[in-house]
Amino acid sequence: MDDKISQIRKSYLSGELDEANVGGDPISLFADWMDEAVAAGIEEANGMALATASADGAPAVRVVLLRGFDERGFVFYTNYESAKGQDLLTNPRAAAAFWWPPLDRQVRIGGRVEKVTRAESQAYFDSRPRGHQLSAWASPQSRVVTGREKLQTRAGEVETLFPGDVPLPDFWGGYRLAPEQMEFWQGRENRLHDRFLFEKRQGVWTVARLAP
């Protein structure tokens, strides 16, 4: 695995990512970088810091897992009534960052957030282990609980409530972050790192190099 990492790093440190080959499609570049992060053995390479802001502009950041992406955007699943869900209700904009230390890479994404369709959330929920499905019901995410035993009692109750298939809760599902900006950061020698910023204007991506 270390060989794989050094091979990938070497190819970029030797200057392979430049204006000539960065391309015009940040989603496809992201797919390559994600593949390389997974190939390099990075655990939970799909973990991303996700920032939202409240109606009055107070930022909040937490880690969530990326569960899918395509040209429409980046999908994660959560409780719609959580703190992040409340933020997104009044301010449907978010930013995300991935950090892949062994490859010395960061990807940043900014854009608008929408709920995915119920059919998409249903398909994802159905793919989850039963225990995870029950926990979605049992956890009033981001609200105060008076003790762990309360959560456990609630988990036991929902288990009895749903002896067969667990239905998708109304308050749970996916969001899609539709990117308007994406930045690819590649660490280089002497801190002269590469940064390529893609911005979507009238549906067309442009790319520019930024100073590190």
Ligand SMILES: Cc1cc2nc3c(=O)[nH]c(=O)nc-3n(C[C@H](O)[C@H](O)[C@H](O)COP(=O)(O)O)c2cc1C
């Ligand atoms: C590695 C990791 C992955 C996580 N993945 C998710 C996730 O996919 N969805 C989610 O709702 N919370 C996830 N969490 C928990 C969130 O970081 C956070 O605690 C929770 O969503 C509540 O955030 P909020 O109160 O800001 O809404 C994850 C935490 C960690 C450390």
